[in-house]
Amino acid sequence: MVSDSFAIRTEDLRRVFRAKRREAKGEKREVVALDGVSFSVDRGELFGVLGPNGAGKTTTIKILATLLSPTSGRAWVAGLDVTTDSKAVRHHIGMVSGGETSGYGLLTIEENLWMFSQFYGIETNVARKRIQELLAVVGLADRSRTKIYHLSTGMRQKMNFVRGFLTEPEILFLDEPTLGLDVQTAHTLRGFVSGWLAEHRDRTILLTTHAMHEADELCSRVAIIDKGRILACDAPGVLKRELQRDAIFRLRIADLGDARAAVGAQPGVSRFTQTRSDDGLNVDAILTSDGALTGVLGSVQAAGGRLLSLEKREPTLEDVFLHVVGHGFDDEAREGGSE
Amino acid sequence: MAMERRRGVTWRSFRTATWLGWQIESNWADPFVFAIYSLVKPLSGALILVFMYAVIAKDGLGSPLFPGVFVGNALFIYVPAVLAGISWTIMDDREHYGMLKYVYAAPVNVLAYLIGRGVAKALVATVAVVLTLLLGTLALGVPIRFAAIDWPLVAAALVLGSAMLALFGILLGAVTMVTARHNYGVGEAVAGGLYLLCGVVFPLDTLPPWLAAVGRALPITYWLEAFRRALLGQSAASFAGLSDVALVGIIAGSSVVLAALATVCFRLAERRARAKGLLDMQTMY
Ligand SMILES: Nc1ncnc2c1ncn2[C@@H]1O[C@H](COP(=O)(O)OP(=O)(O)OP(=O)(O)O)[C@@H](O)[C@H]1O
Numbered sequence: 001m002v003s004d005s006f007a008i009r010t011e012d013l014r015r016v017f018r019a020k021r022r023e024a025k026g027e028k029r030e031v032v033a034l035d036g037v038s039f040s041v042d043r044g045e046l047f048g049v050l051g052p053n054g055a056g057k058t059t060t061i062k063i064l065a066t067l068l069s070p071t072s073g074r075a076w077v078a079g080l081d082v083t084t085d086s087k088a089v090r091h092h093i094g095m096v097s098g099g100e101t102s103g104y105g106l107l108t109i110e111e112n113l114w115m116f117s118q119f120y121g122i123e124t125n126v127a128r129k130r131i132q133e134l135l136a137v138v139g140l141a142d143r144s145r146t147k148i149y150h151l152s153t154g155m156r157q158k159m160n161f162v163r164g165f166l167t168e169p170e171i172l173f174l175d176e177p178t179l180g181l182d183v184q185t186a187h188t189l190r191g192f193v194s195g196w197l198a199e200h201r202d203r204t205i206l207l208t209t210h211a212m213h214e215a216d217e218l219c220s221r222v223a224i225i226d227k228g229r230i231l232a233c234d235a236p237g238v239l240k241r242e243l244q245r246d247a248i249f250r251l252r253i254a255d256l257g258d259a260r261a262a263v264g265a266q267p268g269v270s271r272f273t274q275t276r277s278d279d280g281l282n283v284d285a286i287l288t289s290d291g292a293l294t295g296v297l298g299s300v301q302a303a304g305g306r307l308l309s310l311e312k313r314e315p316t317l318e319d320v321f322l323h324v325v326g327h328g329f330d331d332e333a334r335e336g337g338s339e
Numbered sequence: 340m341a342m343e344r345r346r347g348v349t350w351r352s353f354r355t356a357t358w359l360g361w362q363i364e365s366n367w368a369d370p371f372v373f374a375i376y377s378l379v380k381p382l383s384g385a386l387i388l389v390f391m392y393a394v395i396a397k398d399g400l401g402s403p404l405f406p407g408v409f410v411g412n413a414l415f416i417y418v419p420a421v422l423a424g425i426s427w428t429i430m431d432d433r434e435h436y437g438m439l440k441y442v443y444a445a446p447v448n449v450l451a452y453l454i455g456r457g458v459a460k461a462l463v464a465t466v467a468v469v470l471t472l473l474l475g476t477l478a479l480g481v482p483i484r485f486a487a488i489d490w491p492l493v494a495a496a497l498v499l500g501s502a503m504l505a506l507f508g509i510l511l512g513a514v515t516m517v518t519a520r521h522n523y524g525v526g527e528a529v530a531g532g533l534y535l536l537c538g539v540v541f542p543l544d545t546l547p548p549w550l551a552a553v554g555r556a557l558p559i560t561y562w563l564e565a566f567r568r569a570l571l572g573q574s575a576a577s578f579a580g581l582s583d584v585a586l587v588g589i590i591a592g593s594s595v596v597l598a599a600l601a602t603v604c605f606r607l608a609e610r611r612a613r614a615k616g617l618l619d620m621q622t623m624y
């Protein structure tokens with residue numbers, strides 16, 4: 001039964017979604033959301049899952065949280081098989097999904113949270129104390145008597161965050177927990193998460209996020225996934241070190257509409273991303289060697305671009321992502337129209 | 340140990356769901372809305388019936404059939420409330436409140452949870468049932484005499500009946516669980532069908548034989564009959580040969596069968612919902 005000491009383990013997890021015939025007109029009938037995903041997470045770890053939209057992050061969490069069956073492959077949470085032992089798994093887990101407005105509208109924040117604690121058999125006075133403490137963390141202490149339908153989206157999100165920690169689960173799944181929250185709150189919650197784990201050393205968190213710095217700051221290890229496959233899985237530091245042999249430059253260029261030809265297509269450029277800012281383009285380029293820079297600068301000038309600044313920098317997790325996935329997070333987000 | 344834990348989960352799920360259901364259903368914060376939905380709607384149903392009788396039936400409200408029909412109609416308020424109510428709960432929790440997936444990811448006995456939500460609906464319906472019966476007794480000459488009520492039979496019918504209705508609700512809930520798109524209509528439609536088939540307005544012997552046979556196969560028919568006997572001391576002609584004990588036995592027996600059927604169907608529906616990713620489905624429209 002308890003097959004190993006891992007908090008989470010998956011073995012060749014595969015999940016295929018089939019669209020209904022009439023819905024799939026002209027589109028693909030089958031979506032392979034997970035395509036052979038295997039990883040394991042030790043107890044006490046804060047494990048990050050990174051990937052562009054549609055990579056399969058939420059699907060992974062749903063399977064681990066017993067809400068979705070895998071098409072094939074197996075997964076264990078707290079040593080229990082999520083498919084055959086789902087009821088038992090539910091005693092060990094908690095889940096928070098970001099960007100959600102769930103909650104019973106007629107109940108107050110406190111009632112919603114208290115009700116949830118009752119499913120776990122937590123004594124009322126213990127629950128109330130925890131609720132107050134956690135609400136203070138997310139800055140909702142003075143709103144505990146407010147009904148849910150009077151809350152803003154972000155406030156509901158904060159309440160859901162509290163719900164996740166309220167029951168102090170052994171294994172907690174956080175699916176983009178800071179999605180849609182303001183910068184200050186997101187920062188506070190990140191601090192809280194790492195503090196919580198330091199205080200509860202036997203607990204395990206699996207976190208998905210789009211915020212690279214969040215993963216870099218929090219996670220002991222990260223898995224980078226794209227199109228349902230794990231492309232890299234290690235400690236952020238290790239992944240970054242592997243990139244250090246490459247040269248990473250950030251260029252700010254004015255008077256250039258698109259850097260694809262001038263930078264992206266140049267010899268020696270292995271990956272690149274661009275984002276627009278007020279005064280021009282911010283371009284991050286991973287070059288195979290410093291020597292390739294001369295050619296890039298020449299072609300930028302030839303295309304009419306004006307170099308505002310140039311910086312060689314240490315690799316970040318974002319660079320790792322770019323390198324591994326082949327395109328930037330931001331590019332993807334913009335294409336998908338989200339964020 | 341495992342057994343004890345399971346019992347703990349079941350009881351907590353039931354109790355918490357009943358509390359939650361009561362908070363949602365009673366909505367005392369808005370007494371006006373509460374009154375409209377919980378009282379005026381069922382009461383006006385009774386008044387329509389009265390009007391129908393007054394106009395159509397030969398002897399008007401003096402018709403010997405009227406008291407039985409009135410009582411059946413009053414008790415029938417429970418049927419859509421609980422039966423449609425439980426399948427609504429699944430839709431509401433999943434699509435409206437977005438909470439079904441969190442309920443599922445928690446150590447909750449979902450059947451006990453749904454029954455708890457159904458109990459809350461039944462409690463609210465009780466207000467309407469009692470008011471309707473009072474209206475009938477005080478204003479319309481329905482001969483319910485407090486002293487003559489067969490309380491043991493009322494108690495048996497209430498307990499067994501709520502279980503039976505909840506199980507029916509779960510059976511419908513299983514359908515709701517695996518039905519895509521919003522499907523609030525299923526429960527209402529079924530309740531409407533039962534209204535015609537269970538001898539509420541049309542005594543069974545006035546229905547075409549094959550419809551009457553369907554009615555005779557439905558436990559709700561016997562449950563209503565039990566109430567007619569307990570409250571009025573009279574029974575519908577078609578059940579005259581049945582003793583009270585036999586009547587309660589039929590309700591109890593069919594509840595057991597229903598329990599098995601509902602549990603199996605619901606488990607199958609859950610499995611299918613997990614396979615198809617329906618537990619957190621959001622209908623976009
Ligand atoms: N219920 C579903 N029915 C059909 N396809 C689905 C369903 N859920 C997910 N998918 C598909 O599976 C793939 C993976 O989706 P998933 O939600 O796991 O991505 P994600 O990594 O969480 O993305 P995001 O960053 O946008 O949240 C996507 O192509 C998505 O369209």
Ligand SMILES: [Mg+2]
Nearest residue numbers: 057058059175
């Ligand atoms: Mg997702």
